[in-house]
Amino acid sequence: MKRKFLSFVTFVTIIILSASCYYDNEEALYPQLSSSCDTTNVTYSGTIAPILANNCLSCHSNAMAPTAGNNIRLENYADVQSRKTAISGSINHTGSYSPMPKNGAKLKTCSITQFDIWVKNGALNN
Ligand code: HEC
Structure with a gap:
């Protein structure tokens, strides 16, 4: 009887321990929510x-x-600096600019955002 109780306690302890190891990591569960885009x-x-x-x-x-x-x-x-307005229009597919990359998929949103941030920050040679 005592051994059965001990193994029951062991069983419950293992369940509790393994359950406590589980945690929800939002970035792992929803990669689309993770903001790995460095905009700073x-x-x-x-x-x-x-x-x-x-x-x-x-x-x-x-x-x-x-x-x-x-x-x-x-x-x-x-x-690049002198063409920044046309580049932004081209990669955003806005205005009357020819969409770029020509005959290719639109750039990742992160890259487009980064380009526009660079322009907004003064299009510096940094
Ligand atoms: C496959 C070749 C090719 C690639 C790749 C390409 N371009 Fe172009 N680009 C062209 C050609 C050709 C033109 C001339 C206009 C036209 O034919 O659409 C042009 C025109 C442009 C213009 C002028 C648009 C206007 O309407 O004034 C800009 C700005 C530009 N490209 C930027 C880019 C940028 C930024 C990329 C990358 C994200 C890129 N291009 C990728 C071939 C290319």
Whole structure:
């Protein structure tokens, strides 16, 4: 009888312990709610240049622009800075700007937001 009681206590203890190990992690349960988009440390070199390199320079690099990018260069800061309004319109698919990336999927919302934040912060060469 005593052994049965002991094993019952052990059983209950294990149930309680394993139940207490479970916790709801909101970010793990709802990845779409997690805000892994860094909107506070947006810089030209760390954020904007990589977005353009990954999505745009195949046509808008200095080398490719004459043949593939309508002579629009987005490789250097000065070129990007001077075209920031058109770039924003193009990646947001707003206004009369040609939607970019051309014939490609729209950029991730995070990247578009970061570009607009960079412009709002003065489009600095940082
Ligand atoms: C497959 C080649 C290609 C890619 C990739 C591409 N572009 Fe373009 N882009 C073009 C061409 C060609 C034009 C000329 C207008 C047109 O044909 O739509 C253009 C035009 C533009 C313009 C001028 C739009 C206007 O209406 O004044 C901007 C700004 C621009 N691109 C930005 C970008 C950005 C930013 C990216 C990356 C997110 C990108 N492009 C990706 C080929 C490309």
